[in-house]
Amino acid sequence: xxxxxxxxxxxxxxxxxxxxxxxxxxxxxxxxxxxxxxxxxxxxxxxxxxxxxxxxxxxxxxxxxxxxxxxxxxxxxxxxxxxxxxxxxxxxxxxxxxxxxxxxxxxxxxxxxxxxxxxxxxxxxxxxxxxxxxxxxxxxxxxxxxxxxxxxxxxxxxxxxxxxxxxxxxxxxxxxxxxxxxxxxxxxxxxxxxxxxxxxxxxxxxxxxxxxxxxxxxxxxxxxxxxxxxxxxxxxxxxxxxxxxxxxxxxxxxxxxxxxxxxxxx
Amino acid sequence: xxxxxxxxxxxxxxxxxxxxxxxxxxxxxxxxxxxxxxxxxxxxxxxxxxxxxxxxxxxxxxxxxxxxxxxxxxxxxxxxxxxxxxxxxxxxxxxxxxxxxxxxxxxxxxxxxxxxxxxxxxxxxxxxxxxxxxxxxxxxxxxxxxxxxxxxxxxxxxxxxxxxxxxxxxxxxxxxxxxxxxxxxxxxxxxxxxxxxxxxxxxxxxxxxxxxxxxxxxxxxxxxxxxxxxxxxxxxxxxxxxxxxxxxxxxxxxxxxxxxxxxxxxxxxxxxxxxxxxxxxxxxxxxxxxxxxxxxxxxxxxxxxxxxxxxxxxxxxxxxxxxxxxxxxxxxxxxxxxxxxxxxxxxxxxxxxxxxxxxxxxxxxxxxxxxxxxxxxxxxxxxxxxxxxxxxxxxxxxxxxxxxxxxxxxxxxxxxxxxxxxxxxxxxxxxxxxxxxxxxxxxxxxxxxxxxxxxxxxxxxxxxxxxxxxxxxxxxxxxxxxxxxxxxxxxxxxxxxxxxxxxxxxxxxxxxxxxxxxxxxxxxxxxxxxxxxxxxxxxxxxxxxxxxxxxxxx
Ligand code: HEM
Ligand code: SF4
Ligand code: SF4
Numbered sequence: 001x002x003x004x005x006x007x008x009x010x011x012x013x014x015x016x017x018x019x020x021x022x023x024x025x026x027x028x029x030x031x032x033x034x035x036x037x038x039x040x041x042x043x044x045x046x047x048x049x050x051x052x053x054x055x056x057x058x059x060x061x062x063x064x065x066x067x068x069x070x071x072x073x074x075x076x077x078x079x080x081x082x083x084x085x086x087x088x089x090x091x092x093x094x095x096x097x098x099x100x101x102x103x104x105x106x107x108x109x110x111x112x113x114x115x116x117x118x119x120x121x122x123x124x125x126x127x128x129x130x131x132x133x134x135x136x137x138x139x140x141x142x143x144x145x146x147x148x149x150x151x152x153x154x155x156x157x158x159x160x161x162x163x164x165x166x167x168x169x170x171x172x173x174x175x176x177x178x179x180x181x182x183x184x185x186x187x188x189x190x191x192x193x194x195x196x197x198x199x200x201x202x203x204x205x206x207x208x209x210x211x212x213x214x215x216x217x218x219x220x221x222x223x224x225x226x227x228x229x230x231x232x233x234x235x236x237x238x239x240x241x242x243x244x245x246x247x248x249x250x251x252x253x254x255x256x257x258x259x260x261x262x263x264x265x266x
Numbered sequence: 267x268x269x270x271x272x273x274x275x276x277x278x279x280x281x282x283x284x285x286x287x288x289x290x291x292x293x294x295x296x297x298x299x300x301x302x303x304x305x306x307x308x309x310x311x312x313x314x315x316x317x318x319x320x321x322x323x324x325x326x327x328x329x330x331x332x333x334x335x336x337x338x339x340x341x342x343x344x345x346x347x348x349x350x351x352x353x354x355x356x357x358x359x360x361x362x363x364x365x366x367x368x369x370x371x372x373x374x375x376x377x378x379x380x381x382x383x384x385x386x387x388x389x390x391x392x393x394x395x396x397x398x399x400x401x402x403x404x405x406x407x408x409x410x411x412x413x414x415x416x417x418x419x420x421x422x423x424x425x426x427x428x429x430x431x432x433x434x435x436x437x438x439x440x441x442x443x444x445x446x447x448x449x450x451x452x453x454x455x456x457x458x459x460x461x462x463x464x465x466x467x468x469x470x471x472x473x474x475x476x477x478x479x480x481x482x483x484x485x486x487x488x489x490x491x492x493x494x495x496x497x498x499x500x501x502x503x504x505x506x507x508x509x510x511x512x513x514x515x516x517x518x519x520x521x522x523x524x525x526x527x528x529x530x531x532x533x534x535x536x537x538x539x540x541x542x543x544x545x546x547x548x549x550x551x552x553x554x555x556x557x558x559x560x561x562x563x564x565x566x567x568x569x570x571x572x573x574x575x576x577x578x579x580x581x582x583x584x585x586x587x588x589x590x591x592x593x594x595x596x597x598x599x600x601x602x603x604x605x606x607x608x609x610x611x612x613x614x615x616x617x618x619x620x621x622x623x624x625x626x627x628x629x630x631x632x633x634x635x636x637x638x639x640x641x642x643x644x645x646x647x648x649x650x651x652x653x654x655x656x657x658x659x660x661x662x663x664x665x666x667x668x669x670x671x672x673x674x675x676x677x678x679x680x681x682x683x684x685x686x687x688x689x690x691x692x693x694x695x696x697x698x699x700x701x702x703x704x705x706x707x708x709x710x711x712x713x714x715x716x717x718x719x720x721x722x723x724x725x726x727x728x729x730x731x732x733x734x735x736x737x738x739x740x741x742x743x744x745x746x747x748x749x750x751x752x753x754x755x756x757x758x759x760x761x762x763x764x765x766x767x768x769x770x771x772x773x774x775x776x777x778x779x780x781x782x783x784x785x786x787x788x789x790x791x792x793x794x795x796x797x798x799x800x801x802x803x804x805x806x807x808x809x810x811x812x813x814x815x816x817x818x819x820x
Pocket of ligand 3 (some may be wrong): 281282283288289447461530532534535
């Protein structure tokens with residue numbers, strides 16, 4: 001019998017997070033198109049961004065791909081096609097470790113840039129800060145897990161614990177026992193990851209959901225007719241679900257106000 | 267043939283006095299918001315000069331516009347689609363704030379709040395980006411001739427190119443005698459490379475009038491368009507994280523009013539009208555192999571609205587009759603195609619720009635006069651045009667991809683107009699040979715003179731109203747900048763009080779009312795205002811109908 005905590009963490013939390021992720025994304029997509037952007041800071045600084053951002057993004061996309069392979073493809077399938085457990089792990093650790101490291105270096109550079117470049121720091125909202133904490137936490141926990149599995153041989157094999165649990169979630173029959181058997185680092189990483197997905201729709205990370213793959217297929221020149229375009233979306237859009245992220249008038253509320261404030265206190 | 271209509275502008279550079287009124291009024295209208303401090307949908311550059319952002323014309327560096335690939339097909343200069351997506355995370359090739367300038371304000375409060383003392387308090391410049399003290403060192407028109415162009419105009423990419431190519435050393439002193447102003451807005455291109463490089467497909471061209479807009483709800487801030495546009499007329503709003511660009515004042519155009527820059531132009535140097543063009547041929551025209559032929563190719567796209575075949579095709583393609591009529595009276599068609607004196611800016615970018623320029627002749631006249639000649643005598647003027655190689659080459663780099671012959675043709679026409687009309691003004695018999703020398707008749711010269719020198723408001727701006735069988739489609743389709751705090755947020759009043767009900771498009775609310783008043787015989791617009799009165803538009807004159815509820819008996 002799994003403990004209540006196990007049930008809460010591995011049977012309830014995942015579904016909560018998925019529901020928040022899906023409903024939150026739909027809601028945001030419907031009510032906050034205007035806030036749906038990368039909020040690029042390239043205009044302020046591009047030298048460090050040029051290194052950090054591709055390093056991080058290519059890294060994280062590789063990591064995401066690795067997760068899909070590791071979590072979705074059952075161990076029995078890879079053994080069936082003749083990939084030994086040992087070989088699999090060496091490849092997984094090498095590629096996963098490299099991608100994870102690139103991601104971590106990239107995000108470290110990005111955060112350093114964010115802190116040290118005045119305008120970029122000014123443009124960092126509290127939302128961004130929370131997002132960075134959760135994101136970096138998830139990445140760091142993930143890398144830690146990888147390191148543990150290299151050096152600590154007592155650690156469980158995630159393909160026998162985490163992966164079956166993960167797959168069982170999708171058939172609405174969570175294999176709580178399997179996950180409960182996983183070692184602590186895996187558990188921390190999994191919970192952290194779930195939290196990341198839960199906050200995802202409410203941060204700037206939504207930009208990843210609209211990755212512009214359709215660019216490869218659309219015609220170069222876009223014509224739009226007024227008439228064909230039902231309704232009048234731009235004409236005083238419906239009240240937004242909340243104030244769009246990052247569109248607050250910082251010069252009015254921020255800089256100008258701040259400078260006068262400072263002066264008047266002197 | 268598929269006919270579409272395009273709203274276009276012609277700027278007659280001889281008449282620009284470089285007052286920057288257009289930039290200021292445009293800014294007050296569209297970009298006086300946080301995040302767009304450095305954004306100038308309209309800017310005026312002193313040429314020779316670097317332009318805004320600095321050296322934007324250096325496409326070896328900025329890679330804007332199109333080029334032909336080995337098979338002669340159009341390709342974005344920044345690379346193909348896969349290439350674009352692969353570099354999306356950093357987009358290294360685009361201007362930074364330093365290439366524009368760091369916007370600033372002054373700490374005016376200190377003038378009031380500083381404690382009394384012997385020294386006058388000063389308002390120090392504060393950066394609008396960091397809020398910290400800043401040193402003002404550049405801005406949108408820092409190298410204006412009245413400011414500081416001496417010493418920086420050597421950095422003009424166009425001048426650089428000419429200097430590279432010319433055999434003899436050109437002295438800057440000599441170049442400086444030739445100076446003019448170049449106001450620039452978005453070109454509302456027929457083949458826009460900004461649109462082609464937008465991964466989201468958020469930038470679109472309106473079928474009805476060809477205005478190019480950014481759908482603010484679809485833009486995701488991938489900022490590829492900024493690299494794509496060779497004129498650097500897409501700007502990134504660093505607060506909203508979205509791209510913004512000149513809107514050709516579409517809410518005004520929709521109700522038949524000229525853009526704000528044109529309306530307020532002190533020199534009255536802008537003309538707005540429509541072209542009918544053949545969309546099916548745009549790509550082929552933009553793929554013309556020799557850049558020097560691009561101007562002709564672009565001109566060939568423009569259809570003759572008096573040709574019955576064109577009219578029939580236009581009607582078939584759903585162009586309303588009053589638009590066809592407007593195309594016939596279009597001043598831009600007359601200047602670009604009938605008189606052939608208006609030229610596109612940098613046709614070699616292959617975007618088929620739709621803001622056309624009549625190159626300036628005045629600097630040459632001035633130069634002649636300064637040297638003690640009669641600047642308007644035909645022999646002197648024609649001779650000078652042929653002799654002054656540098657101005658001609660410079661203008662050719664701007665307007666004809668380096669083809670000096672076409673610039674000479676245009677300047678000869680302008681010179682002929684001056685000389686011919688001088689005789690008219692002085693009451694002397696006209697000299698038809700002047701007109702013939704440039705392949706025109708005296709009548710044509712007079713017509714061109716009329717259009718360029720004395721055309722009134724309704725001849726300079728021939729803008730048919732948007733056709734909106736149902737008024738609620740009068741849109742501001744997704745583009746509009748009327749987000750919270752944006753320029754278009756008007757008060758709206760529905761049945762449930764302030765802000766309720768279906769939003770009234772800005773175009774209807776403000777501009778229709780303004781237009782009615784401006785064009786009405788009665789300054790209060792009594793005859794035309796109907797329904798409610800927006801008090802913001804009421805100038806205090808009289809009592810327009812609708813100001814008070816109707817009396818029982820009327
Ligand atoms: C798959 C498609 C994706 C694309 C095309 C993409 C693109 C971008 C772009 C263009 C920026 C703006 C960089 C700048 O100019 O400042 C950005 C920022 C960012 N992206 Fe992505 N992204 C993708 C996926 C992701 C994913 C999966 C994550 C995280 C899990 C992510 C996290 C971030 C973060 C944290 C930033 C902010 C970087 C900073 O300025 O500090 N992105 N992304
Ligand atoms: S000039 Fe305007 S329409 Fe042309 S590419 Fe640039 S932004 Fe696009
Ligand atoms: S308002 Fe007219 S004259 Fe003045 S700078 Fe602008 S275009 Fe030139």
